[in-house]
Amino acid sequence: MPPLTSPRRSALADQVIAELRQQITSGEWPVGSRIPTEPELVEQLGVARNTVREAVRALAHNGLLDIRQGSGTFVVATSELAGVMHRRFADADPAHIAELRSTLESTAAKLAAERRTERELSQLDVLLERREAAWSAGEREAFVDADSTFHLAVVAASHNDVLTALYADLGDVLRAWLRDDVGAELRPENHMDHARLVAAIRAGDADAAAEEAAGYPFLCRPELFDRER
Numbered sequence: 001m002p003p004l005t006s007p008r009r010s011a012l013a014d015q016v017i018a019e020l021r022q023q024i025t026s027g028e029w030p031v032g033s034r035i036p037t038e039p040e041l042v043e044q045l046g047v048a049r050n051t052v053r054e055a056v057r058a059l060a061h062n063g064l065l066d067i068r069q070g071s072g073t074f075v076v077a078t079s080e081l082a083g084v085m086h087r088r089f090a091d092a093d094p095a096h097i098a099e100l101r102s103t104l105e106s107t108a109a110k111l112a113a114e115r116r117t118e119r120e121l122s123q124l125d126v127l128l129e130r131r132e133a134a135w136s137a138g139e140r141e142a143f144v145d146a147d148s149t150f151h152l153a154v155v156a157a158s159h160n161d162v163l164t165a166l167y168a169d170l171g172d173v174l175r176a177w178l179r180d181d182v183g184a185e186l187r188p189e190n191h192m193d194h195a196r197l198v199a200a201i202r203a204g205d206a207d208a209a210a211e212e213a214a215g216y217p218f219l220c221r222p223e224l225f226d227r228e229r
Contacts, residue, residue, distance in 0.1 A: 016047055016055040024064055024075055031172055034072040035065065063087055081169045089173045097177045102214045104167055105151060109197060109213035111158035113206040120157040124198050127153050131194065138186050140179075148175050150194065154213070157201065192216055 020041075023029045036044065041052045056073060059065045063083015066076045077083035089097065112120075127150040134142040148171060155167045167174075182190060194216075200209035 012047060013051050013054045013058070016045055016051055017058050019045065020055055020059055021064065024059075025078055029075050031075050031078060031175065034074050037072065077172045079169060082172050085170050086172045086176075089170075090176070092173075094177065094180075097173065100170075101174055101177070102216070104163065104170075105154065105216065106210045106214035108155040108158040108160070108163055108167070109201065110206040110210035111160055111163075112154055113201045113204050113209040115159045116157040116201055120153070121198075121202055123153055124150070124157070124201065128194055128198055135186055135191060140182065140184070140186055143186060144175060144179050144182065147178060154197070154201070 020035075023035075029035050035041075035056075038049060038052055038056070041056075042049050045052065056065060056067065060067050060073070062080045063086060064075065064077050064080065065073050067073045077086045116124075127146065131143065131146040131150050134146045151174075152164075152168060152171065156164050158164065197209060197212045197216075200212055
């Protein structure tokens with residue numbers, strides 16, 4: 001017969017898992033960041049080391065965290081499904097990732113041109129400006145974050161909840177792909193002008209918006225486009 005304290009420890013571990021997951025989904029611990037050390041979490045949460053260890057291992061098993069011996073534990077996804085996507089497609093052919101992104105973003109841009117609101121247009125303007133500022137400053141990580149947020153906003157403007165959820169869950173894979181795509185430094189020849197996409201969405205030109213969005217994944221790496229011709 002198990003000791004009477006086992007259910008209580010399990011419930012406490014579930015509570016810690018929920019608290020750690022909240023830190024991740026809220027953006028307090030963004031993808032790519034290292035979470036506090038085990039002793040720090042013990043102190044912050046006021047629970048035993050074994051409880052923290054159990055919670056961290058559970059989130060690692062679900063794909064949200066990556067435990068790297070000697071380096072720490074890092075956030076790799078923002079949801080369980082995103083974690084599955086990250087593990088499943090992390091080593092996928094870049095050309096196939098580009099094709100998937102092109103298909104999703106082209107469809108979303110077409111719908112956004114037909115369904116966007118004035119508030120969403122204003123948001124796209126702000127996000128586009130933030131994206132360009134990050135590029136001009138040469139801040140690679142800030143650019144990757146701003147570009148990813150911009151494209152997610154375009155998808156959200158499609159008002160297709162299923163498409164938006166799917167794109168968001170793929171976000172960590174696409175973000176990693178973009179980070180690799182732009183390279184260690186932001187080079188002028190790799191700059192992608194998104195102003196035409198916003199203009200097409202604002203004008204309600206669905207075909208132009210779809211065409212504009214479809215080509216973006218292939219601009220930095222034209223060899224991906226060439227191999228499909």
